[in-house]
Amino acid sequence: MYRGWICGPLGAVIAHQCPKIHVVVADLNESRIQAWENGTPSFYEPGLNEVLSIVRRRPAPERNLEFVTDVEAAIQQADLIFLCVDTPTKSFGAGQGCAADLSNIQRVARTIAQVSRGEKIIVEKSTIPCGTADMLQDLLSTCGSPDAQFEILSNPEFLAEGTAMENLMLPSRVLIGSAQTERGRRAADELASLYETWVPRDAILRMDTWSSELAKIAANAMLAQRISSINSLSAICEATGASANVDSVSAACGRDPRIGPAMLQGGIGWGGGCFQKDILDLVYIARSLHLDDVAAYWESVVTMNEAQQTRFLQRILACMYGSVTGRPIAVLGFAFKENTSDTKNSPAIAVVRGLLEEGAKVSVYDPKVPSNEIELALGAVDLTHLQICRSPYEACCLADAVVLATGWSQFRTPSIDSAQLDDGILTPPLEMSNFLDWSRILNTMQRPKYVFDGRNLLDGAFLTRLGCRYVRVGSASAWDAGRRRSVGL
Ligand SMILES: NC(=O)c1ccc[n+]([C@@H]2O[C@H](COP(=O)([O-])OP(=O)(O)OC[C@H]3O[C@@H](n4cnc5c(N)ncnc54)[C@H](O)[C@@H]3O)[C@@H](O)[C@H]2O)c1
Missing domain, CATH: 3.40.50.720 (NAD(P)-binding Rossmann-like Domain)
Structure with a gap:
């Protein structure tokens, strides 16, 4: 081996x-x-x-x-x-x-x-x-x-x-x-x-080598396609204004047993070492067989993923009065998804790079990705204004905005039903000690305290009550839509 x-x-x-x-x-x-x-x-x-x-x-x-x-x-x-x-x-x-x-x-x-x-x-x-x-x-x-x-x-x-x-x-x-x-x-x-x-014997499927090789690439392509599909709908939801919400669309579609709920959550897109590589390989196979329309179909799954990341970045800029130059922004999570230290093609790379290129001061925290790998993954971009932090609290201290880039469960907000909110102060029950103390985070941030949730992981109502401007993929808040109109972005 x-x-x-x-x-x-x-x-x-x-x-x-x-x-x-x-x-x-x-x-x-x-x-x-x-x-x-x-x-x-x-x-x-x-x-x-x-x-x-x-x-x-x-x-x-x-x-x-x-x-x-x-x-x-x-x-x-x-x-x-x-x-x-x-x-x-x-x-x-x-x-x-x-x-x-x-x-x-x-x-x-x-x-x-x-x-x-x-x-x-x-x-x-x-x-x-x-x-x-x-x-x-x-x-x-x-x-x-x-x-x-x-x-x-x-x-x-x-x-x-x-x-x-x-x-x-x-x-x-x-x-x-x-x-x-x-x-x-x-x-x-x-x-x-x-x-x-x-x-179990019935879980072992036999076939010819060609079908087996194609099935692997096809499975990854279909998984990525589901995410790109829901993300394309998240763009429509955001563009319509305050009422549409991709989470509702996803929940409704996912209840159809022919569709199912997995890989149907709006967010800043997929990453990792496999999806992109395998889809591109499928595109190449289709082109080699002169099936240009098939190639174009699968290529669009990758295009949509890239567009989602660009759109998310543009939304951050639009919300933050059109410029983040010199502004401190915290990015929580850098791995391409939760429970891994892998950063290959992580959407966080596009986000952090984009913010640095716009002149922001970016502080990054990920529970499992070592600092040298974060720097390596960012490649040829000026890292002068990048700080890699040892805790989420350090990363978010004095930040204008927090961007959630990886869905680590420790970043979650506690359920609003079980938390006791009193004038914006959360008293978490004991079992919530594993959740991030968002009250502490927001207390150290600079107004108007933006939270951009790239993974639709957080409880927006809870954070809004704690005093932040919460932005989620696939739904537009009233002030967000108003701001975009007023600055023409
Ligand atoms: N990582 C995943 O989640 C995953 C899942 C399913 C399939 N795959 C597929 O499995 C394959 C490997 O993926 P990975 O993520 O483990 O890659 P990786 O880059 O982590 O590991 C590849 C390893 O191969 C070794 N290697 C390369 N050439 C060698 C040689 N000539 N002699 C000895 N060792 C050599 C490298 O040193 C490296 O350790 C890829 O084709 C990938 O698409 C990966």
């Missing part, structure tokens, strides 16, 4: 669920392997450390999870090899900005071809373009030793960061794509028998 974001959790879960199988996680990167070996992976994922420590506590002869840098030896010893290397969007050459970069997949395949003997099953875990299994079969049988035989399976990973351990332990489905041959089906049986240790 090659170690990456998905590979570590996957390796830990297989080792945990299948004590008789020896799992080797291999990567050329020594410091990463060392971190895993020490039980301290470099990212935050709920439940990962618990599973890792159970496996690591097993006494030496029973300990079945290893982290190594000797990739070739790991390949030689393995019967089953999961390829989990990254497949980013190409940043060069043909298909630049759209096609998947398969250079890491190809490099790994060549190493496997060079050092393998006997029969090996190669499992595509990375998300890859349709037809990659056929390409790998050809590459390995052409470049491999005559003593080696390979069978390629597609077994895409559906875990979501933030709920990865739950998704791995209780997957909604496991897809196994194989060649529709006797050997292909036998290899699929072997992989299925591994999963059957903990996954």
Whole structure:
């Protein structure tokens, strides 16, 4: 196994669920392997450390999870090899900005071809373009030793960061794509028998490799499309003035069992390492097949996501009298979503960058993203006026506005029903001690105290009573609409 974001959790879960199988996680990167070996992976994922420590506590002869840098030896010893290397969007050459970069997949395949003997099953875990299994079969049988035989399976990973351990332990489905041959089906049986240790048999779906590869990209594209769809409606709600509300639209649509409520909340859009990359790959596949209208359809999902972030930023400017130059603004959350430390394509990047470019003084707080990763993610923008804070209270102190960019549950407001409000002073019951003390935050802010809720997470009525101007995606407050008219923005 090659170690990456998905590979570590996957390796830990297989080792945990299948004590008789020896799992080797291999990567050329020594410091990463060392971190895993020490039980301290470099990212935050709920439940990962618990599973890792159970496996690591097993006494030496029973300990079945290893982290190594000797990739070739790991390949030689393995019967089953999961390829989990990254497949980013190409940043060069043909298909630049759209096609998947398969250079890491190809490099790994060549190493496997060079050092393998006997029969090996190669499992595509990375998300890859349709037809990659056929390409790998050809590459390995052409470049491999005559003593080696390979069978390629597609077994895409559906875990979501933030709920990865739950998704791995209780997957909604496991897809196994194989060649529709006797050997292909036998290899699929072997992989299925591994999963059957903990996954119900009827959750394991078999199909051809092409369908399996396409299904993974399609699933991500459809999830992102739902978010872009509701966000397009949030734009309509805001534009109509004070009455329409995207939360109501979402609730009404979500009650239809054919639609369902998941991924239907208005906000500043999706991020992460997968949605954008996979949709762009789908666009590239469609274009390669001369299906330009199909390509345009899926491309619009990405366009809508970018437009949502731009619109949110413009709304902040419009609300704040047309300029934020020199104004202190706090951004709560930087990860692309809650319960992860991952910042890839995080909507917070566009927000913070945009505010810095407008000349604002931006202070950022995220409970799990380290400061150096925030700076790295912001890239080529002047960071002179960026401050990374250790607490939300530090970030918000003396701020003109607070922008909620990630839906961490600790940023929530308590339910208005259970809180006791008295002249703007909240007395939280004991069980609310995990919520942010918004009263304390607002007391230290500068008037008129804006709160821009990019995740529609907060209780606007509660915050308004505490004395702020609350702005939520997909609904317009009266003063917000009035201000936009008066400044012509
Ligand atoms: N992260 C997710 O939530 C997720 C979910 C489902 C599918 N996927 C897919 O899984 C794949 C991996 O994603 P990730 O998030 O784990 O990526 P990642 O960038 O976190 O990890 C990739 C790893 O591959 C290693 N690697 C690359 N080339 C190598 C080589 N030649 N030899 C040894 N190691 C090599 C890198 O060192 C890195 O550790 C991608 O195709 C992604 O689309 C990711």
